[in-house]
Amino acid sequence: MNIITSIAEMQQAALLLKRAGKGIAFVPTMGYLHEGHASLLREGRSRGDSLVLSIFVNPIQFGPSEDLERYPRNLEGDCAIARECGVDIVFTPTAAEMYPPGFQTAIRVKELALPLCGASRPGHFDGVATVVTKLFNIVQPDLALFGKKDFQQLAIIRRMVADLSLPVEIVGMPIVREADGLAMSSRNAYLSPDQRQSALSLSKAIRLVRERYAAGERNAARLIEAARNLILAKPAATIDYLELRDAATLATVSDVSDTTLMALAVIIGTTRLIDNTLLGDER
Ligand code: PAF
Secondary structure, three states: OEEEOOHHHHHHHHHHHHHOOOOEEEEEEOOOOOHHHHHHHHHHHHHOOEEEEEEOOOHHHOOOOOOOOOOOOOHHHHHHHHHHOOOOEEEOOOHHHHOOOOOOOOOOOOHHHOOHHHHHOOOHHHHHHHHHHHHHHHHOOOEEEEEHHHHHHHHHHHHHHHHOOOOOEEEEEOOOEOOOOOEOOHHHHHOOHHHHHHHHHHHHHHHHHHHHHHOOOOEHHHHHHHHHHHHHOOOOEEEEEEEEEEOOOOOEOOEOOOOEEEEEEEEEOOEEEEEEEEOOOOO
16 A cells, blocks of 8 residues: 655556556545445445545635644554555645645535535535545546535535536445444544433434334424434534435425435534435435
């Protein structure tokens, strides 16, 4: 496994792979890898001739009062997981190389970035769209894999790739959960044992809404209220948003259907966690 930190070197490696006719599968991450990332890497391994992982905690997708400084990092542990998953190249640039003095370009996907996480984290998705475009230009992937836990991020990247005619296939992969239902996230590392218990309220709220939907409830307001009550009963849990929206447009709905997305962000102590489900999905 080759570890590359320079953009020029990564671009050269990608060029050589392309010339040799190798298809590049790419998993962009901010590191502190867990089983969710490993599932993306294994899928990438099975689909690409060559597998590239990027590890870069992207400063421009964090707001001024967010957790950029304390975001968990463990390059050694990440490389061990990457090796196990058959990664060929780990690309881990510095922020100074990615954003040299004078950097001033941004990619913005307009409407899809407005609600949900876009409303609570202004500028976040501009930072994501910009770094993903830049990483695509550096790594030159044929396909790139993203987790569905960041449903809105995935929708924005798909839109951006279509709008800008980027020659990359985008693959969305299922949410990976702990045995008790907690969606895997690098930010779970911030939770104390008590907070981890409270964090289960996200997946429990999802289960409740899915059960009521399966039992015939279609009224969005009633479903939201039931889910909110469940979460607010937990200590140290405050709801950032809990919404039912059309999965394609992210517009709000008053009656739910199989194509409705339930998306929520909950702050447990000082840790903001997100989760979601598509009501029509099997799980
Ligand atoms: O999902 C993430 O880890 C990040 O938002 C991404 C896509 C790697 C961009 O920094």
